[in-house]
Amino acid sequence: MSKNFQVQLASFPKSIPRPNDFKLIETPIPDLSLDQVLCETLYLSLDPYMRSQIAGRHMSGSVGVNEPMIGETVSRVVMSESKDFKPGDIVRCFGGWQHYSAHNASALQMVADTIDPMSYALSILGMPGLTAYAGIIWQAEPKPGDVVVIPAAIGGVGATAGQLAKLKGCVVVGIAGSEEKCQYATEELSYDACINRKTENVSDRLKELCPHGINVFFDLVGGELLQTASEQLAIGARVILCGLMSEYNNSTRAAGPAPGLWIKARAIIYGLVVYDFEHRREEFLKNCIPYVKSGELKIREDITMGLETAPESFCRLMQGDNFGKALVRVGT
């Protein structure tokens, strides 16, 4: 067995993180106690919530300087002191930014072989997909013809949310940060339109594209886009509050839209935390795997090779320069 390497936080980033806020160091491969399992990381998921963990304000835990970065992984069992897992099993766990990790057996979930490629267990058939499904299907409950607006249109959550809304017969408008991303949204992900927030006036374009208002806004960004969308809600609109991409790099939290906008629209606003829907993951998989197999649900994964690429890839993600769901291929 090779040595263990892990990525630790080297310093607290003030704003957008830079690669030298992280360091790659060698650590011992952990020993196992009874009922524990040693896993080798195959894929590591990079997600915006990690920026909040670094800042110490995420509900799932915090990361301090000289501590290993946390992250969900698809891993292969290499040693097992548990009767429930054997070497070779492919599991989902929070292996973190490292090659090897030890876990209590209860912290591992088997990855079904219907999830193929296995990286999908971290993207369209994983937490981002479940997040999108919970927000669009279980919370927003869109009707055919509803106008659904998705900022971060081609990201890990947004891409799935947009396609699910299309499958429900909605008119889906995306917002993304480049011409290339917008083109991908309309040509590959079946969005009806996609607004380039860097070159277009989002408010004007939304007025053109949604003349009767927005029925569902799946908020992944907060800030100005949430305000702009809230000004253009249709009566009875649903707003899913799921992410605050525009704010993760800031040290203060911006105020939200004026409540009067939501009263006027008789809107229903849902705070979405994916952990609350873990118990419905099987239902989500059962419904989505056929769409993935048929190609009706697509995902573009932005995969970089080698653990040492994780810091740079994460920094690209946090400035919106990734293209698709950010993953790192750690082991083979």
Place this chain on the structure above:
Amino acid sequence: MSKNFQVQLASFPKSIPRPNDFKLIETPIPDLSLDQVLCETLYLSLDPYMRSQIAGRHMSGSVGVNEPMIGETVSRVVMSESKDFKPGDIVRCFGGWQHYSAHNASALQMVADTIDPMSYALSILGMPGLTAYAGIIWQAEPKPGDVVVIPAAIGGVGATAGQLAKLKGCVVVGIAGSEEKCQYATEELSYDACINRKTENVSDRLKELCPHGINVFFDLVGGELLQTASEQLAIGARVILCGLMSEYNNSTRAAGPAPGLWIKARAIIYGLVVYDFEHRREEFLKNCIPYVKSGELKIREDITMGLETAPESFCRLMQGDNFGKALVRVGT
């Protein structure tokens, strides 16, 4: 038949309205066309939304300078060109701030004689009561033991909301603007506690009174209290956005709480507009009239005598100096 007097807007108030922003003038008693009904105002309801109508930003209509003030009334039919109404009928209509008003028959609703006294058709068994019922019962759906917080605790909507929550077995905490109001809330309206927002630190007191967080916040005020409450929501909280008392006198609209607070609480936020629940008024009355008769639902009406008292009473309301639901006794 005596002359008609009406109160018109004399000038746009910049902030809190003053009595001389209004003027009492004599106008002709309107003529009736076919299917119209002439009504004599008995009670006029004064409500905070009128401040928004003056500012031209309320969904129900606007009032300009030299135009009569709009308002819901309990009125007596005095002449009728409609087969559906006869002199002596007691009706609910938007008679406005005046002695006499003409209406198409379709704009009148009979006041059932089970509503006694008839002023209750404008308070606990009228629009304020329906607002409270829709927000607490149909939207927030509180469970026994839920902690429900009601700002403007003894106002037209708040008093009913608080008592309905108590009838559902909730722990109910009010917020009000004087010691006398707080005492009334706990002693007469069965609130478990009431915070004096003028003399107490609301945030600290909420922490003491709701150590496990707020399950339902029925927002009638917006601004700082909405922010404070949003910081102390329990997981799964419901926030009813219903009124913005803290802002009606301002010319700009304040931002809302940081959305992250609502994500963290997995809150559901409902924009409430009472007009949407008009079709369920009978259900509301059927459920609430027995509680009113038994004394389990109480209302204190702040009734002033004579149309000429309307401006001053409205100004008191808009600075929070009323005590109970503001009404004017116009005719006898």
